Amino acid sequence: MQKLKLVTIVAEAVLEERLLRELRHLGARGYTLVMARGEGTRGVHASSWEGPNLRIETLVAPEVAERIMTYVADHYFADYAVIVYSIDAEVIRGEKYL
Amino acid sequence: MQKLKLVTIVAEAVLEERLLRELRHLGARGYTLVMARGEGTRGVHASSWEGPNLRIETLVAPEVAERIMTYVADHYFADYAVIVYSIDAEVIRGEKYL
Amino acid sequence: MQKLKLVTIVAEAVLEERLLRELRHLGARGYTLVMARGEGTRGVHASSWEGPNLRIETLVAPEVAERIMTYVADHYFADYAVIVYSIDAEVIRGEKYL
């Protein structure tokens, strides 16, 4: 078993394409995405047609996790309804995520 | 990075409004909700129109997490199909969840 | 509070029935399932009608978690788009998951 980080980003739907592109650049080798509703401190989202929140999970190496978290905080926290957190996860044959 | 708890509640859909209200009272500052299917030991749910399970996640301080878990166990385990668990999570600029 | 493992499997939708059956045999007492989209290293999925990925979570004892992870790795990694990982979780009155 190998130890990796599971980074979860919850963000407004309008950011989908941009976030996925940036995740790839930051070193993520895959992601799993689910549509979600939610409330936090900012509330208002873009448009009803754009729909609800994205909940994106990506299993990555610890250093990539840190990079993603800092990047998201720096680029999105000011203007967008976005949160990001990281959880310890164990995987089998972890090479594919690295 | 700060350490918080990610509390997840899986519950029948008919409890939505009530659970979200109570989470707020117990100290949660936000939540992310996804519709889910599932099976456990109790099985039967309210009605087909009410639909499937809720899966509610909330990032909170450890003491709030404990409060939520005890509250849910005390108020729902007897009569409802509900589970709750807690996971360690790391966040950046964690003040907004406290 | 008791310590359990939360095992998450992300897999192509066509595997649903089979995976749920096998989880039960391997000792899981329940599961929560959400439909998800995603990308990884393999990409191609069965058919459009079958739709997107499954994201299955199950709270289990640590030894069951290990059994599930090894089983999934051995039986699915070669031919299917599947990932599996395990996370530490705390529950209240954990007997129902054992």
Added chain:
Amino acid sequence: MTILDLVRLNLLSPMVLAFVLGGIATLVRSDLKFPEELYVGLSIYLLLAIGLKGGAALSETPFSVILWPALATLALGVLIPIVAYVILRRLGRFEIADAAALAAHYGSVSAVTFAAVQTFLEALKVPYEGFTPTLVALLEVPAIIVALLIARVAMGQGGNWGELIHELLASKSILLLLGGLLIGFLAGQSGLKQVAPLFVDPFKGVLTLFLLEMGMVAARRLGDLRKVGLFLVAFGILMPIASGTAGIWLGSLTGLSSGGAVVLGTLAASASYIAAPAAVRIALPQANPSFYLTASLAITFPFNLAIGIPLYYGLSNLFY
């Protein structure tokens, strides 16, 4: 036509056949699944469409014509749950919560059964009053309140009634039905005509689709039949026949046409599986859903669909 002919005619309608197909799909463990969202969408459509049609008809009905049938409907909504509760407690030896929960379901009403009886009468070209959706709306709520009241009194509990009644009236099924009724009433027949290609013409087709899904839902409950016991199976068949007869009789007394009386009888005979389960789950969580969902969905609903409706139609001849 004999009752048997009617049963046969009814059994071979696309709606009932779709229900059977749904049941088969579940029994052969097909991977056919209706997306939750499709189910919700179809429900919204059916309730709104029933309301709209009823409202437009109501806009042309004098108050004096509907007054007595409306009162009769309210009487049914109060009496059926009381009778059901007593039977279930005395004869069935059910717990208070379970008996009250079942009483709420059998006193309330099933919108899809209503749609089915409409379709049935239209196929036979039997006329019935256009304001029957008003009766559906009237019959949906009181029984739930009466049954919960019984339970709380019997268990010596108080409880927040204001919140419960608000929740019932604001619940989506009632809101759509009453809202549709009001829209139809205000917009009138000319307003309805504008939206008829969506809300009137394809109605039976949508009902067919919906019953396909209902068949799957009901069949998933079949496994619970053994759990609920023979008494409940008998109750799920005999109670509707009794309530249905009472409904037809009251309909005939209050001046409904024979078609209208069949509709009122079917409403009385039908058991709720939308509004009642949600309300009971919130207000009486101790009650076991296996009892009320299985009885309502897997016994009474298919019974009414396949046999009950033609039976009530046949029975109406005794009163007209």
Added chain:
Amino acid sequence: MTILDLVRLNLLSPMVLAFVLGGIATLVRSDLKFPEELYVGLSIYLLLAIGLKGGAALSETPFSVILWPALATLALGVLIPIVAYVILRRLGRFEIADAAALAAHYGSVSAVTFAAVQTFLEALKVPYEGFTPTLVALLEVPAIIVALLIARVAMGQGGNWGELIHELLASKSILLLLGGLLIGFLAGQSGLKQVAPLFVDPFKGVLTLFLLEMGMVAARRLGDLRKVGLFLVAFGILMPIASGTAGIWLGSLTGLSSGGAVVLGTLAASASYIAAPAAVRIALPQANPSFYLTASLAITFPFNLAIGIPLYYGLSNLFY
């Protein structure tokens, strides 16, 4: 008919009543919720249907007939956001980003308001040009570009314009509208006839369903009304009246029928809540969505739906 008669007629259409019902559902905190997927499905349908009908009509319109109205529409798309921006900055004292965001919304267009004005005119049997969907498509994009341009110049920023324009043109609302237009144009009236039982006949019914949902969405914004202040409420009502009048006037100048001019006026008066919010959220994230979403959805949209459309119709008499 006086304007008041028209308002009354309009207010009692199933579409407007459904919008009100949606509002009520939210206000009484009903558990009625449209699945996200249903909302998306209805949007796809409406945009495609508008396009198809327009395209089929366009296929029978000579180029010379549409040229001038099209140019007038483009002029509106450039001028309205400039005027709106100046008013919001000077009189309203809004921040640059917020003023520009609002300008983008009021310069762009609401497809549902367009559908409502069509339905209104059809109910009155007032003819209008079949190519009006082309005008919708023409009016949707330019205002957004102009407003963002203003913002960037005022804030001294550059920015990737190519990407923005690509994103706008490839955005689903424009793609469906233009795509439908093209399909309708190529397939012609005979092609449209093949799909009319889905895309033409049930259109008003689908619109009714959609407006039920829109009523819920708009009512959820009502709480924000206090936040946005009285100035924005006034702006959300007076700006459409001004743009609407300008639209009718330009329509009359460029040879549109009086019905066509009412449509163009309504388009000018309507505020976007699909294409503009998405574009602004990406390109001007500093702008506060409370302002532009509340103004567009909770003020201008219901105003146009209930009062604006009959008003513009009444105003058209001044020009014809």
Added chain:
Amino acid sequence: MTILDLVRLNLLSPMVLAFVLGGIATLVRSDLKFPEELYVGLSIYLLLAIGLKGGAALSETPFSVILWPALATLALGVLIPIVAYVILRRLGRFEIADAAALAAHYGSVSAVTFAAVQTFLEALKVPYEGFTPTLVALLEVPAIIVALLIARVAMGQGGNWGELIHELLASKSILLLLGGLLIGFLAGQSGLKQVAPLFVDPFKGVLTLFLLEMGMVAARRLGDLRKVGLFLVAFGILMPIASGTAGIWLGSLTGLSSGGAVVLGTLAASASYIAAPAAVRIALPQANPSFYLTASLAITFPFNLAIGIPLYYGLSNLFY
């Protein structure tokens, strides 16, 4: 009309144009996405509608009329996968699993292509037998079984055949098609009439919507075209032409009308992308989905839609 006229007529139908629009949406990276649930809902509708119409027609068809065409269809279902397998192994040098997977897809059938050929013939007012949906159902399964049988024999494996056949017969596409057929058969034309405003009239419109989504799905596969190689591209075009000709010929031998023969030819020519991929993914997981999905969805499906159908219609003149 020459074949070229037919191609042009076909290419400008709303259905084919919608498919092209879907392709364009993907290529310009539009954010247009069909919710999964809408896609499933449309599929359920199409399969059920095809079945219902076919069943109602079948209820008026004497057994002797359908017997020979049915046997011809079964023969195609057995022969096409064998021929395809041999070609792919010998000429294409594919692995056993990949060749068998492709053979299963080309022997089975595409319900949407079937709907398209129906629409095409109806536009030309060419009559064809009402029982053709029965042939769709007959052609869907055998090829998959034959192809998997070949693979297991060639790879020296056993396997649980009972489970596979059960899974195929209980799979949603077959259940809906056969179930619809049965419902239509039992309810007859009078039953069908009740639900026609949903299942018959809007059919082509729904097909248009569905093809919009299919265009997006197919275009997403275009990137894989390079991976699959020139041989597979040629196979995806030539194999349908061969099977199509065989189908028309067998149709003419077994007494089908020329329209019916065109339908049978198109069925033979079409490749499955619903039932076959799911079955192959379960039973032959080693096979590479890039091959079978790309060939079936991105090559053969659009080829049949745009060129194949008019071509088979033209070819039918050689046999009639």
